[in-house]
Amino acid sequence: MILNTKFWLRISLINLLIVALLGTLMRYKIGFEFPYFDQKHLQHGHSHFAFIGWITHTLFVLIIGVIQREQIIVSISIYRKLLIVNLVCAYGMLISFVIQGYGFFSITLSTLSVFTAYAFAYLLFKDLKKLSDRPYAIWFTAALWFNIISSLGTFTLAFMMASHNFNQNIHLASLYFYLHFQYNGFFMFACMGLLLAKIYELKPSYQQSNSIFWMFFLSCIPAYFLSVLWAKLPLWLYALVILAALTQILAWVKFLLSMKRGVVSRDSIFISGRYLFLIILIALSVKFLLQLGSTIPSVSKLAFGFRPIVIAYLHLILLAIISVFLVAYMFIYKLITINKTTTIALILLVTGVYLNEIVLGVQGIASFSYTLVPFANEILFGIAVLISVSLILMLISQRKPKYL
Secondary structure: OOOOHHHHHHHHHHHHHHHHHHHHHHHHHHHOOOOOOOHHHHHHHHHHHHHHHHHHHHHHHHHHHHHHHOOOOOOHHHHHHHHHHHHHHHHHHHHHHHHHOOOHHHHHHHHHHHHHHHHHHHHHHHHHHOOOOOOOHHHHHHHHHHHHHHHHHHHHHHHHHHHOOOOHHHHHHHHHHHHHHHHHHHHHHHHHHHHHHHHHHHOOOOOOOHHHHHHHHHHHOHHHHHHHOOOOOOHHHHHHHHHHHHHHHHHHHHHHHHHHHHHHOOOOOOOOOHHHHHHHHHHHHHHHHHHHHOOOHHHHHHHHHOHHHHHHHHHHHHHHHHHHHHHHHHHHOOOOOOOHHHHHHHHHHHHHHHHHHHHHHHHHHHHOOOOOOOOHHHHHHHHHHHHHHHHHHHHHHOOOOOOO
16 A cells, blocks of 8 residues: 555645635735725635645655655554544635634644644654665654644643734744754754755765754754844854854755765756755745844844735745745656646746745845835735746646656
């Protein structure tokens, strides 16, 4: 018995389309009049479904696929049931958050999704132990631990909402705790593991220094405080935060150099997707530089004081880096059906994502001087429509013949 990876990844694409359609609706409500649905509830449904229904679901499917190729999994049926439970939670949260925001059903389903992630981690830990000699195993293991750690922020938020005992600083700290250990921990380490797994599959002789992993891992924990620089951190902790930001840049440079020497220059693993990987690497490099820049107090104060900056940064990570990487990974390594329509859809999707990031970036920079960018909301709505259309095309392409 094996997991039908292509089937589950098609569900991933459907879920990404739903995320895009919700984003389009939210953009429409900002730029034009649309009295139906509460914008805050839409935002909660959009973000929870993006995390659980799109990224988490896709990462679990891809990680299971990697382990499955090693022919050591004995619990495929349990994995399949957990994927179903995770999707039920994701769709349940989507509906309940859009209707009621934080309430009994949304909090219950959010809590159930956390325990589902724990069950995934338990099973994957057992399977990854059998693959401890593989270069990607340690990255997947760290990713799963960061996913577990991030749930502390979820439980704190859920308790505050359920008890109506609201504290603004604790709320923000808990929210950023969850976000940090999701996108800088779970998401990033899982994606690095997927990349290394593909390199190992195609080039078993490739070796990477363990120091790169440990630099990223150890710096990820204090790097959380980059998200709460608005709090009055003691001097020693502030110094540790700067050290963490510098360490991540150094680790990133070492990673890029190891890839250039060992893989990129002569192997086919990156040839077909070299431009896709290049723009992802550039976006990730910008992300690390922005992290370091945020340690400057005046810059940090500006960044956290303007909502467009926060939105642009989150979209940079979750859309321009993580989401583009996952779709590119599926496309380059033929985990979905590839034909002319798929290729056109991917080009439109990547174009839309990075146009979105450019406009958000311009809007964020303009907000420093309280300057309104003409027609920014209308342009962002148009880009959101482009992204949605590209994903509709991609789903249509899955019903067409693949390239010969």
